């Protein structure tokens with residue numbers, strides 16, 4: 001009872017935390033409600049440009065809230081980058097390549113003999129495409145079910161309440177809306193002097209559809225895409241070399257976890273060239289020749305590859321939208337600037353997802369979308385950017401929520417750390433997949449959890465117990481005293497929590 005009461009109090013506190021994109025009353029936003037809603041005319045209450053995770057979720061939520069809604073999408077299928085050329089196809093290939101790798105290297109150990117294991121790249125790509133096709137059609141079904149009007153074409157602003165659409169069948173139409181949400185997402189960031197041809201020099205899109213396994217793949221950038229797509233092709237047989245400008249892989253990750261992660265990837269034969277930049281790329285020969293140099297300058301070296309993956313970040317996509325025509329403000333790198341309610345400086349125009357500042361993640365875009373239309377409908381919205389989980393879907397996966405130890409140190413907060421290795425977790429041992437750890441960082445005095453970092457085969461699933469704990473302002477003792485089923489990898493989180501405020505049992 002006492003804990004329930006504490007949790008309720010903490011939840012109330014968490015929901016009011018300054019990092020929450022909470023409702024703030026004030027004259028600045030009065031136009032949001034004064035525009036009112038459409039009644040029976042052709043005008044929409046809400047028009048959304050872009051049908052990715054931000055846009056399509058906002059559209060469904062707006063319709064559920066009783067608002068007349070139209071979503072405009074140029075690519076001909078819904079789901080955006082994530083569903084078409086991002087999260088979903090990459091996870092399909094990560095799973096297929098993991099199964100191949102397991103069959104080749106782990107089955108025998110588990111007493112399963114297979115006489116020969118071969119990769120069939122076209123079949124693997126076909127299974128990925130089937131998953132994507134089913135899911136994109138599923139969203140069209142959800143649009144119909146919720147009565148969202150769907151216009152296939154390229155949208156551009158004529159005024160803050162009118163969007164001209166060049167439809168994909170060659171026509172043109174104008175869509176009017178009282179509230180217009182820009183959800184146009186992001187695009188690959190190209191590097192100076194490197195032209196992506198999607199065959200030998202590929203972005204993530206090309207890397208999701210390579211027709212055969214390259215002998216040598218050079219990856220530029222040791223971030224999410226580089227490590228995930230590097231893992232896919234490495235498991236299928238490519239020699240993978242990752243060139244990273246910074247001193248570390250995934251620079252945003254907790255340092256201690258990152259070190260273990262890098263060791264794990266190196267065991268999988270991924271090679272890293274850190275503090276290194278690509279100076280030029282030559283495609284005149286049969287392969288690709290790269291000239292590299294230390295990030296700080298110095299002696300140049302060369303490397304040859306069959307395929308080069310450019311995965312050095314993504315950039316907001318607003319090309320052709322005519323934002324300048326209506327005066328929407330962007331920052332130096334082209335992100336649309338919004339306030340706590342996702343409103344731009346132009347009354348009636350909002351922006352969400354990858355096109356605004358914040359983590360470029362599908363689930364964050366979805367949260368933005370829901371909160372934005374809740375505000376438009378005159379309700380409360382809530383997104384806490386400090387509690388957006390991040391997951392790298394390699395094997396093991398690495399997931400985190402909240403602050404890293406480095407961030408907590410910078411803040412000058414006194415803290416305690418509790419850790420538990422997967423090697424001491426019975427389920428991980430039983431399935432012989434015990435590489436990784438759980439690390440919890442809690443405020444010393446209150447024991448309130450500040451950050452959780454997990455490297456484990458299923459870290460992307462395990463992290464949500466931690467996300468919920470942080471959202472409710474839980475202490476490590478709260479997790480440690482919650483009964484966890486045995487044998488599960490979730491017990492590693494419980495033991496790490498015990499290690500944070502007291503002592504673990506199984507180590």
Ligand SMILES: Cc1cc2nc3c(=O)[nH]c(=O)nc-3n(C[C@H](O)[C@H](O)[C@H](O)COP(=O)(O)OP(=O)(O)OC[C@H]3O[C@@H](n4cnc5c(N)ncnc54)[C@H](O)[C@@H]3O)c2cc1C
Nearest residue numbers: 050052054074080081082086087155185353354360361362
């Ligand atoms: C390879 C890869 C893997 C990824 N994996 C993950 C993952 O596992 N988990 C995760 O959380 N995130 C992942 N991401 C990131 C994720 O895809 C994005 O954060 C997410 O898609 C952003 O959603 P969004 O709705 O803001 O934009 P987008 O998904 O980019 O959607 C924007 C849509 O708007 C359309 N559009 C743009 N301009 C116009 C216009 N003028 N008119 C009409 N339509 C327009 C575009 O065609 C696009 O479909 C991955 C990204 C990549 C590239």
Ligand SMILES: NC(=O)c1ccc[n+]([C@@H]2O[C@H](COP(=O)([O-])OP(=O)(O)OC[C@H]3O[C@@H](n4cnc5c(N)ncnc54)[C@H](O)[C@@H]3O)[C@@H](O)[C@H]2O)c1
Nearest residue numbers: 221222223224225226243244245246311312313314360391
């Ligand atoms: N699992 C996931 O959630 C997932 C998967 C894929 C992509 N994404 C999202 O997509 C976005 C883009 O992914 P990404 O991997 O391209 O970007 P990223 O920001 O994750 O990583 C880019 C990396 O490239 C490095 N880099 C930048 N310029 C360089 C240069 N000239 N030479 C060498 N290295 C350089 C950076 O230091 C960084 O480590 C990310 O923001 C991520 O949020 C998420």
